[in-house]
Amino acid sequence: MSAYDADAIIVGGGLVGVATAIAVAKAGLKTIHLAPTGAPDRRTSALMMPSVDYLIAAGLIDDPADIGHPLTQIRIIDATGRLIRAPEALFDAQEAGLSAFGWNFANARLLERFHSVAATLDGLETRNMGATAFAAGDVGGTLTLADGSTLSAPLIIGADGKSSLVRSAAGFPIHEHQFEQAALVCDLDLGRPIGGTSIEFHYPDGPFTLVPAGDARANLVWIDERATLEAARSSGPEALAKLFAEKSQRLFGSIQLVTPTHVFPLSTLSVSKPGRQGVVLVGEAAHAFPPIGAQGLNLGLRDVADLAGALQGVDRTQRDWADKASESYASLRAGDLARTGTMVDALFRSLLADMLPAQGLRAGGLWALRLLPALRKQAFTIGMGNR
Template sequence: MEATVNRGTQTQTQTQTETDIAVVGGGPVGGLMACTLARAGYTVRLFERGPAPDPEHPREDTRGYALAAGSVTLLDDLGYWAELATTAAPIRRIVVSRRGGLGRVRMDAAQMGREALGQVVPAAALDPLLARARDAAGVASHHATTLAGVEAAEDGARRLHLEGPDGAWSCRARLLIAADGVGSPTREALGIPVQRHRYDADALVFDVRPSRAHDGEAFERFTDEGPLALLPQADGRMNVVWVAPPEVCDARLELDEPARMAALQERFGWALGRLHPAGDVLRFPLQRMHAPQPFAERALLLGNAAHSVHPVAGQGLNLALRDVADLLGVLREGAQPDGRPAFVADPGGRHVLEAWARRREGDIRRIVGVTDFLARGMRHVDGLLGHALGLGMMTVDRVPPLRDAFARGAMGLRPVPRHTLSRLPEARA
């Protein structure tokens, strides 16, 4: 059976319908996973429901990905950061505060001997880079292709039923990776259960242009409605993530831009001078979702398909990138004579999936718990409890070891298999 394979701008017909690894979902997480696995020596096919990118007519995208310092290190080890750095906005300082309450924590990269606590990378830079990286690594990318069904594992593989530009076809894979988002059709097809909690809140996301230069400063402000974050962008803009109950979001979307900016200014303050609108407003419902066992036979869940967290503290994508790094670490089984890492022959073996889930369990539980507490526990803190919280924040701010420990957590500086990542070949031989 034939399938159409898109690599960059070239289209070719192939009859091969077997692969070592099938990745469903071509966003930043699925895309990075696909190209690193191909560089490790596996045959990889990526299935993405969206159209193939057009280098001649790139779509406008003003989103920014907030990467913690640990994620930047990961991309640097893989050889992708140098290009991204030219368009990234460094986060040099983070100010955490409470509206109407005492206490503030200010984290400064310079005080920790670092250039930045993190970076904000334009989606318009990261997505095309990963598309080129997949092509260079030999990933077979199938666009405009959806998953119609998944068969139970048999003879060491799963058969995927797919629908694409040329009709229905199938592919056998020794490992199926679902990276198709929080609503993951692949997870549903696999029957993997999840735990969900719908927050009584939505997020309005948009850009503003401040009258004062942001100078790499990011803000996380806790209010009685929910957290309000402003992240620096490379061209002087700030990306706003404004969380509030759904009915409040309804009302704010009904406002004209001047009135909406006035409401934002009243909530945030004047640390950046006057804020001017700089783009459309998007709305996202917020939920916590977690798959206690993020794998099934010959299949695993990656990123938002496995865990979706509240956007407070910007931990979601960074958590998912550690999923990617740790899978490479688990798949490694030694070194080749030239010193490059050697990887297990069967990437979908039960022992591999169980080892990966054990390695990820603690990190995921910690981030889910912390973001849930910040989202819900900081909304209605007043009286003596509010005073104690304010004093605690002041203590953290004034005691360098406590402040630095707080900053290290925000930067995502945890052990990742750096030797494995930095020694991957550029492409499969």
């Protein structure tokens, strides 16, 4: 009789954690998901079409129109006032032969949908409890729970965010960089709707982005120095609405705040190898980026898809199956994580660059994207996460 409590244990109750638990259980593993209830997630996620296609294929959603809003265009406006400025650029999904680049979903609605799917799986046990310690073994390891009990499995999956207990206790080295910038997020009602167009105003300290959220509503993601954002936030809703109208160049009429504002610090985090010895890291436990290029949850879902592929390709009658699965997962993820990390870091730093050569390169790049269809098509492929 096995000394293990399950084949796999997933730690972390966010979107990637629940998606992982579902994928692992559907792969035929006896699965325990440690998912303590957290505060409501009022953020949204822009998922590109490959991610949406995965959600549909994995049975996590049915019709994206039931819970999301299509992103049909991306409009970029250089509002930096720098000596060398980029041209305004408009990218249309129809150029890529698509009805939409992706869909914008409310995280809370996605999570509700994922939970409803998880509840139908016999091989998945979900516990409303977190882990307080992890002791890695030769393969997998043992988790100590909040009530003092322990659970062990040959495959341990950390989906527990930037401050991952699993990653730290298993000794995965990280590369991390803290930015001076932070992000302010909230929902707005606009006097003139933006339809399906995501609009990015690029300012010297970061973009001011409006993402379609249906009807006249838009999700705001404003990146700037944290002190600037906190000062704006403390000025009150009326002053904030006026500031938002100015930063959006008064293109959308009156603006009203419909949710509280939240400010999040920005950083990058990565591991050189997201799996070894039966321990696997997914989502922000393995990688975290500023909200640029809509890569966060998209990358996490690609983690889930590759983990499912690694599990399908391993012979679980072998004693070392979990070790082989974690190594296979790390190999599958290596290229995507390296490409995406480099792309997002370069894009974010280019937005903040003050040096004239960097400004010129960025402006020239947007001119090239605007004028060269082949280059624009390649940019669509990279940005959407096509593999």
